[in-house]
Amino acid sequence: MGKYFGTDGFRGEANVVLTVEHAFKVGRYLGWYFGQEHKARIVIGKDTRRSSYMFEYALAAGLTASGADAYLLHVTTTPSVSYVVRTEDFDCGLMISASHNPYYDNGIKAINSAGHKMEAEVEEKIEAYIDGKIGEVPLATKENIGRTVDYAAGRNRYIGHLIALATRSFKDMKVGLDCANGSSSSIAKSVFDALGAKTYVINNEPNGVNINTNCGSTHIEVLQAFVKEKKLDVGFAYDGDADRCIAVDENGNVVDGDRIMYVCGKYLxxxxxxxxxxxVTTIMSNLGLYKACDKIGMKYEQTAVGDKYVYENMLQNGYVLGGEQSGHIIFSKHARTGDGILTSLMVMEAILEKKQSLGTLADEVKIFPQLLKNVRVKDKRTALDNEAVQKAIEQTAEELGSDGRILVRESGTEPVIRVMVEAASDEICEKYVDGVVKIFEQEGLCE
Known part of the structure; x- marks a missing residue:
């Protein structure tokens, strides 16, 4: 990870960590970088945070000052920016969002012309420019100055793309949508209505400060109650920029990313x-998913945590489905990133084609209890390499055998080691997690 750009872009509290000056410089550099041989065309989307408008204008100012044309999608989803970039010949895309974070955070995610996360070497050059380590890039003059273009048509084409993916009508299906007061507020209901669903929507009245607040995929209990109250057939909750989806079955039970992958994977x-x-899964996927896959002969790969690594594996091996427990699901035939609304459409296809409820389809995965505790340490590498810690991890893995697992890993952003155990009961999880955490403390590795 770079100084500013992490695995999910340049993210932090608006005008504290990520400032309007940063956004202007990102625009200045990318406008010049992609415009050295032709007039650059760069598309910008944003979520519903109050600060997104400020960053949109700052990016547009930087891009046009460097000679690029900035196409504004306005409020839209991260996957829609990826779709528009790769299908409409843009040099790159910029999404202004902090995903599932609180409203006061924001972020800038750069997307390359193929619709993937921007290459690390380009992000490193942007960082060097922000820090003044490379020379100033020239300002455009006269007819070379760029312009902004209202490009709501691009978002509408994405909506049309989603509708066209459905294999059959959703007629008579009662579907609940929790839009998290975020990006999906401008898209999701239109798609489900067009496909004939009886659509019941909550948390689709963004005001700039209510995005992700007690709603969406990070507060799934709200949709659970709504599905039960309205006696709906299924519910889908998105996060702030709608690249995640968590489902709720007809009984109000949560169907997370692991179970969504199982349902869609088995159907495909x-x-x-x-x-x-x-x-393709990450190392954080539940053991219950793997045991269910083994029963039906469905194979799986494991990657590091992050949808970026999932997609890289899919791309290298030609796989068509992968994702994370958190609801980032990638259907590579249709998208290059996690896409919450697309995921919900694929779940609907499985329900309708198999003529079974989501509860029935997902019930084949028996989720193992899981406990994760964070240990704040003085030095992550020293703590992980400690001989007593390694011995405790090995001993725990041996005792759990095939009926559980332990995963101990570094946090990518904090001085923290994450200790996670999955086992047949909460009591077993707690026993083994606490046992390993105690070794960190006894060895004097904690902060």
Whole structure:
């Protein structure tokens, strides 16, 4: 990870960590970088945070000052920016969002012309420019100055793309949507209405400060109660920029990313559309998913945490489905990133084609209890390499055997070691997590 750009872009509290000056410089550099041989065309989307308008104008000012044309999608989802970039010949895309973070945070995510996360070497050059380590880039003059273009049409084409993916009508299906007062507020209901669903929507009245506040995929209990109250067939909750989806079945039970991958993976496998009968997961996926996959002969790969690593594996091996427990699900035939609304459409396809409820389809995955505790340490590498810690981890893994697992890893952003155990009961999880945490303390590794 770079100084400013992490695995999910340049993110932090608006005008504290990520400032309007930063945004202007990001625009200045990218406008010049992509405009050295032709007039650059760069598309910008934003979520519903109060600060998103400020960053949109700052990016547009920087881009046009460097000679690029900035196309404004206005409030839209991260996956829609990826779609528009790769299908409409843009040099790159910029999404202004801090995803599931509180409203006072924001971020800038750069997307390359293929619709993927921007290459690390380009992000490093932007950082060097922000810090004044490379020379000033020239300002455009006269007819070379860029312009802004209202490009709501691009978002509308994305909506049309989603509608066209559905294989059958949603007629008579009662569907609940929790839009998290975020990006999906401007898109999701239109898609489900167009497909004939009886659509019930909550948290779709953004005011700039209520994004993700007690709503959306990070507060799934709100949708659970709504589905039960309205007696709906299924519910879908998105996060702030709608690249995640968590589902709720007809009984109000949560169907997380792991169970969504199982339901969709099994359906695609039965249809002969799951490449090599394989889904791509991260090391955080639940053991229950793997045991369910083993029963039906569905294979799986594991990557590091992050949808970026999931997609890299899918790309290298030609796999068509992968994702994370958190609800970032990638259907590579249709998208290059996690796409919450697309995910909900694919779940609907499985429900309708198999003529079974989501509860029935997802019930084949018996989720193992999981406990994760964070240990603040003086030095992450020293703590992880400690001999007593390694011995405790090995001993725990041996005792759990095939009925559980332990995962100990560094946080990517904090001086923290994450200790996670999955096992048959909460009591077993707690026993083994606390046992390993105690070793960190006894060895004097904690802060």
């Amino acid at each position: 496998m039965e249809q002969g559309r799951l490449a090599d009968h394989t889904i």
